Amino acid sequence: MELLDNLALGFSTATSLANLGFCLIGVLLGTLIGVLPGIGATATIAMLLPITFQIGDPVSSLIMLAGIYYGAQYGGSTTAILINMPGESSSAVTAIDGYQMAKNGRAGAALAIAAIGSFFAGTVSTFLVAIFAPPLTAIALQFGAAEYFSLMIVGLVSSVALAHGSIVKALAMVVLGLLLGIVGTDIYTGTPRFTLGIREYADGLNFVAVAVGVFGVAEILRNLENEHERSVMIRRVSGLMPTREDFRRMAAPIVRGTIIGSALGILPGGGAILAAFASYTVEKRISKNPGEFGKGAVEGVAGPESANNAGAQTSFIPMLTLGIPANPVMALMIGAMIIQGIVPGPNVATEQPALFWGIIASMWIGNLMLIILNLPLIGLWVKLLTIPYYVLFPIIMAFCSIGVYSVNTNIYDLYAVAFFGLLGYLLTKLRCEPAPLLLGFVLGPLLEENLRRAMILARGDPTTFVTRPISAGLLFIALAVLVIVFLPAVKKKREEVFVEEN
């Protein structure tokens, strides 16, 4: 069995003492930062990203990064349940019923249900990744420049469709991201582009600096807008063990959540967030007593948490096989791979099998560590919630500065952090989602390279994109997605924030 051989290779890579250690550190750090209120998984990863570069080995560094991801997500759920302050929209769903459970004195049970649901979903979806990644890789190896170009268009268009708010703004963010991504030296002619004559930007804008600025610094500024007192009413969490009744009620939602999450997670453009909402809606609809939802329903925690985690996991499939990020976190992962000297795409599986399968195996190990560690450590995380915010952000800013500087020891990267912090905050204030910008930033150079290569191969004939069947199919999908989001009915629902003048 090839699958078993591959998994065996993965587990032997991931269970080396060093890699287990890095996974553990990643999970702990991820939870530590993720649990801080108002800081979501993406911001957490952006801030911790530079630390992983201190490890020389790309496998260990990506395993640690994946650990940070799971940790950050779990930390986010903890904050959502205990103080009703979700770090990002995927845990916003958990906050609805989780916080109510906590108010009813069942915080421990809610946290345990979230952990168990996540672990189950993580286990199933790890296997899904292992099963589906190799055939997809085989297909992707047939891709030429035209297909890659069209595939990236699909990814970018989907990220637009799944962003909150105005579609036009999301499109503009993608285009701006693409433009920022191609700052630096042109690969064909060696001409410096948009560097403003600054030699330090000749290698392009530092990905870490952009991510830390747009997600990390902008998030801190947003939190500084209203410095209201946080009330942590739950100072001690007891009764971690769910009751027999809880187990009975959570089983089916966990399975359904896992299915929904796994399916939606593969979608490019942030399926995991959608998954949590979809699962909550499904559970509420099929529940015998929907009135309980919003008042602390076990199903309302178990389903979305499982869906969220399953989606987080399966979003690795397009990243690992095609090198296309499904969400900002995967964009961060791809950025990390490029910095480590790995070219993301279908070749990773054949050229670096230990890396490929090691990451897949470490997903499961990371989830196992989370459930073993976090339930006993919950007291510590609760204490962290009582640290006032004004103490946290000098610490975060200092670590971000050290981290970004340590990547390339380029002081201009630090100026970029400030600039992108300002730009990110400004754009958030103008109701523009930062996620499409980051996807565009990562894909910009790849998109341009493949476009130019495809045009040279086709001798300047742009019909190459529609005469090659796979490319045509992909472009058709992209077009269909765009048409659907612009349909009046769908558009109205997406843009209900606009108040039309009569």
Next chain:
Amino acid sequence: MKPFTIDTTNGICAALFIFLGGFFALQSLDLEIGTAFRMGPGYFPLVLAIVLILLGAIILVEAVRFESEPIGHVAWRGMLFILPAPIFFGLTVRGLGFLPSIFLTALIASFASGRMRPLTALVLSAGLTLFAFLVFSYALGLPFRRFGPWLPSWPAL
């Protein structure tokens, strides 16, 4: 007919995108454009910049026709102290050295919140500097000079 009004949020948003698009378009024009067959370094960015300007124009039209959510509270104090922190670190990390620079960076960022008291900020920054010394400089061995040439020479460190 209603008086001409423009929505602030979307108006600024459109202006920003058009400005950025214009910047990239002008810069692209200085580069070699090439043909669709052999694209020069300016081709792709010029196309993108024009698209960005067009999208900005659409947002501008929306801004005139519709009203959207107000911008809301802006974290001026936060921006004043948070954004200079990494810039200060960049300006001084080589001259002052890693440890004094990180101490002052943390101190600057501390004042972003109105709730921070000066003494707390000093203690916090000092603790952070000690931590950074132990973890980044000593344990991880990052190759930063602990004290830079701007300072008088420091024995035994």
